[in-house]
Amino acid sequence: MRLVTYRSNTEAEARLGVLDGDLVVDAQRLGAQAGFPLPSRMLDLIDLGPAALAVLGTALADTRGRWQAGVAVPAGNVKLLAPIPRPRKNIFGIGLNYVEHVAESARTLDTSKELPKQPVIFSKPPTTVVGPGDAIEHNARITRQLDWEVELAVIIGRTARRVTEADALSCVFGYSVMIDMSARDCRRASQWIFSKGQDTYAPFGPCIVTADEIADPHSLDLWLTVNGEVKQKSNTRHMLFKVPALIADISAGITLEPGDIIATGTPDGVGAGRDPQEWVWPGDVIEAGVDGIGRLRHSVVAV
Incomplete structure (x- = not known):
């Protein structure tokens, strides 16, 4: 299933939906029609585990084409938010x-040219998250080197503590797209959180595709353009540390919980790695996507 968080108008609450063709089917209202209690928020659905996801799938299949008024609305009539608006x-x-x-980072960002022996982990605060179409903020008082990175996002579905690589994929709820925006000139003593953690620096969406629909998360094309020009184009098979290794490594010391998000890294083609280096500025448009999941489109605006 392709799960979304949407708002029917600017005044309405954020609600959990399922993309079904060109329709958004409201999960809670679908459950009421089918006689199954279902939640109205993505995190609540994730918390309920696989049984709730199975109920949602059954309700969708059993009522498709016979939805009561208000259960399904055209996708073009709603505003999609980040699938988890506030992690x-x-x-x-x-x-x-x-x-x-x-290699490109070693040339231009003073990082080591040696391949990491363990995953390099940083974090982005919940306030970085914005949904499809929302603006990416460019604050020229803080940065003159705003850069782009397209990434596959992994959403955790159950508590993972000290899991093995063999069991790691069973902890995955689904997959999405994330753009990891980075102010390259805001790194501090080699620490990245201020560089990568500023407001709007994690465009996320447009949906979560449940794990059962992604047979292999390491065979997905991913790409990014700026103003229509291709900047990044690769495939997740080129990850140095694959998704099971990332989950096992993080969970060795930090408990992963339902709804947690891992942004799995970016391929080459970032602005900092180009000669001459390139940055995004107010008025630029960034588009990015992952095969089988969807695409994001965001304008950069001055603040």
Whole structure:
């Protein structure tokens, strides 16, 4: 299933929906029609576990084409938000997780040219998250080097503490797209959180595709353009540390909980790695996508 968080108008509450063709089907209202209690928020659905997801799928299949008024609305008539508009805790970011990106970063960002022996982990606060179409803020008082990174996002579905790589994928609820915006000139003593953690620096969406629909998360094309020009184009098979290794490594010391998000790193092609270096500015438009999941489109605006 392709799960979304949406708002029917600017005054309405954020609600959990399912993309079904060109319709958004409201999960809670669908459950009421089908006689199954279902939640109205993404995090509540994730918390309820696989049984709730199975109920949602059954209700969708049993009522498709016979929805009562208000259950399904055209997707073009709603505003999609980030699938999890406000994560409960920081996003786990993974740095230097594609071989070519390690090389370009070593040339221009003073990072090591050696491949990491363990995942490089940083974090992005919940306030970085914005949904499809929302503006990316450019604060020229803080940065003159705003950069882009397209990433596959992994959403955790059950508590994972000291899990093995063999069991790690069973902890995944689904996958999404994230753009890891980075103010390259805001790194502080080699620490990245201020560089990557500023408001609006984690465009996220447009949906979560449940794990059962992604047979292999390591065979997905991902790409990013700026003003229509391709800047990044690669495939998740080139990850240095694959999704099971990331989950096992993080959970060795930090408990992963339902709804937690891992942004799995970016391929080469970032602005800092180009000669001459390139940055985004107010008026630029960034688009990014992951095969089988969807795409994001965001304008950069001055603040």
